[in-house]
Amino acid sequence: MSIQSHIDDLRETVPSAVTLVAVSKFHPAGMVREAYDAGQRIFGESRVQELVVKKEQLPGDIAWHFIGNLQRNKVKQIAPFISLIHSLDNERLMLEIEKQGAANGRVIPCLLQIHIAEEETKAGFSPGECRQFLEGGKWKTCPHVRIAGVMGMATFTDDENQVRKEFRQLKSLFEEFKAGYFADDPVFREISMGMTGDYPVAIEEGSTMIRIGTLIFGDR
Numbered sequence: 001m002s003i004q005s006h007i008d009d010l011r012e013t014v015p016s017a018v019t020l021v022a023v024s025k026f027h028p029a030g031m032v033r034e035a036y037d038a039g040q041r042i043f044g045e046s047r048v049q050e051l052v053v054k055k056e057q058l059p060g061d062i063a064w065h066f067i068g069n070l071q072r073n074k075v076k077q078i079a080p081f082i083s084l085i086h087s088l089d090n091e092r093l094m095l096e097i098e099k100q101g102a103a104n105g106r107v108i109p110c111l112l113q114i115h116i117a118e119e120e121t122k123a124g125f126s127p128g129e130c131r132q133f134l135e136g137g138k139w140k141t142c143p144h145v146r147i148a149g150v151m152g153m154a155t156f157t158d159d160e161n162q163v164r165k166e167f168r169q170l171k172s173l174f175e176e177f178k179a180g181y182f183a184d185d186p187v188f189r190e191i192s193m194g195m196t197g198d199y200p201v202a203i204e205e206g207s208t209m210i211r212i213g214t215l216i217f218g219d220r
């Protein structure tokens, strides 16, 4: 099946309130172009170098999302154009995004990445760290960073109950943070959860944004 038909299928089955991020990492610009020609405008990349090269090769009306581990010294390269950073998970990174946002006269939307999976990984705040980060309040002094919600990845497993439990946890953290810090802020509204293997469960559990690579573009 073609990229076009995969995108059409997703459009038919995913509720219209859920944003589809097409994850194009490791796939060539020509394949991104095919998805673009099928009407897709939001793409996710996980490496800065790959992203800046692709951006040059592709139409200017694409909204690029950054979904991977982001090193502070690379923020500068994406700050001029990035639409959403899904992977804000520490204060020093936030301060760098603030600095580069200011330098570019931009407010950069970011999601708080939270570690919800069983697997060990360095990516993401623990729920406790995220609470501390919000309670600390430094984010309120960063007018060029806009916290727009949360992001998380479930454990890579066939156990649907496990995955569902983790997505529920992320949704519940979202509700907690919304009530505690963003009750009056309509920008804080995204729950980025769900990939090729688990997006139907993520949508059932309240995802507002799914990040789909393999299902659209094939294996990497």
Ligand SMILES: *Cc1c(COP(=O)(O)O)cnc(C)c1O
Binding pocket: 023, 025, 046, 067, 068, 153, 195, 196, 197, 211, 212, 213, 214, 215
């Ligand atoms: C690669 C990646 C995806 C897409 O994964 P697929 O299983 O190919 O759909 C989604 N989110 C993040 C953070 C990723 O790194």
